[in-house]
Amino acid sequence: QKEVEQNSGPxxxxxxxxxxxxxxxxxxxxxxxxxxxxxxxxxxxxxxSIYSNGDKEDxxxxxxxxxxxxxxxxxxxxxxxxxSATYLCAVGPGNTGKLIFGQGTTLQVKP
Amino acid sequence: DAGITQSPRHKVTETGTPVTLRCHQTxxxxxxxxxxxxxxHGLRLIHYSYGVKDTDKGEVSDGYSxxxxxxEDFLLTLESATSSQTSVYFCAISGNGAAETQYxxxxxxxxxx
Numbered sequence: 719q720k721e722v723e724q725n726s727g728p729x730x731x732x733x734x735x736x737x738x739x740x741x742x743x744x745x746x747x748x749x750x751x752x753x754x755x756x757x758x759x760x761x762x763x764x765x766x767s768i769y770s771n772g773d774k775e776d777x778x779x780x781x782x783x784x785x786x787x788x789x790x791x792x793x794x795x796x797x798x799x800x801x802s803a804t805y806l807c808a809v810g811p812g813n814t815g816k817l818i819f820g821q822g823t824t825l826q827v828k829p
Numbered sequence: 830d831a832g833i834t835q836s837p838r839h840k841v842t843e844t845g846t847p848v849t850l851r852c853h854q855t856x857x858x859x860x861x862x863x864x865x866x867x868x869x870h871g872l873r874l875i876h877y878s879y880g881v882k883d884t885d886k887g888e889v890s891d892g893y894s895x896x897x898x899x900x901e902d903f904l905l906t907l908e909s910a911t912s913s914q915t916s917v918y919f920c921a922i923s924g925n926g927a928a929e930t931q932y933x934x935x936x937x938x939x940x941x942x
Contacts, residue, residue, distance in 0.1 A: 752930060761919055761933040762872070806872065808931075815860045815879070815923055816887065817931060819872040 720745040722809050724820035737794040739823050741807030750810040753792045755803045797827045832856045833934035841940045848907040850937050852920030861903040862921040910941045
């Protein structure tokens with residue numbers, strides 16, 4: 719069974735610090751990778767998508783993909799209390815829309 | 830929410846009754862999805878559609894059926910609701926490429942008593 723694993727947390731970091739969120743996946747054929755943020759009681763919203771090995775930066779967010787090691791990570795620089803949420807990793811085969819989601823990591827940013 | 834609405838937003842029903850949830854999009858996207866989200870299980874795909882009248886099963890499709898007669902509408906039906914189907918249901922859409930980002934609707938909270 720294809721799996722996506724995340725540490726459920728909570729991950730607690732002080733305001734201004736770097737938060738590092740990790741995700742591993744089991745299907746070597748995976749081609750598309752996504753990070754979503756979900757506030758309590760709300761729907762998931764896209765933060766980053768990444769398709770190629772290496773780093774992809776967008777503002778304070780950096781996604782890192784290593785297909786050989788089958789992991790994808792999300793770094794949040796200068797963490798803010800408003801970043802406190804659950805972060806979902808999603809992985810897809812690329813030829814269908816069947817994303818597999820991890821259970822999510824809860825991030826707490828303390829002022 | 831990327832032009833996606835879900836109705837109803839909240840519903841309480843009794844075991845054994847049929848329930849239909851509606852997802853409506855204004856983005857003219859080809860792909861539409863139904864997920865359920867439960868504590869300890871994360872988001873799990875129920876069914877998805879890759880075009881009008883084209884649907885396929887997801888990870889947890891038992892007890893659910895779907896229909897898509899128009900590009901903009903994707904219906905999820907619980908033929909005979911059970912307490913195990915108490916959950917938050919999310920609809921999502923993506924564009925013409927299967928690998929494209931999925932955008933989520935606001936969700937429907939369903940309680941089956």
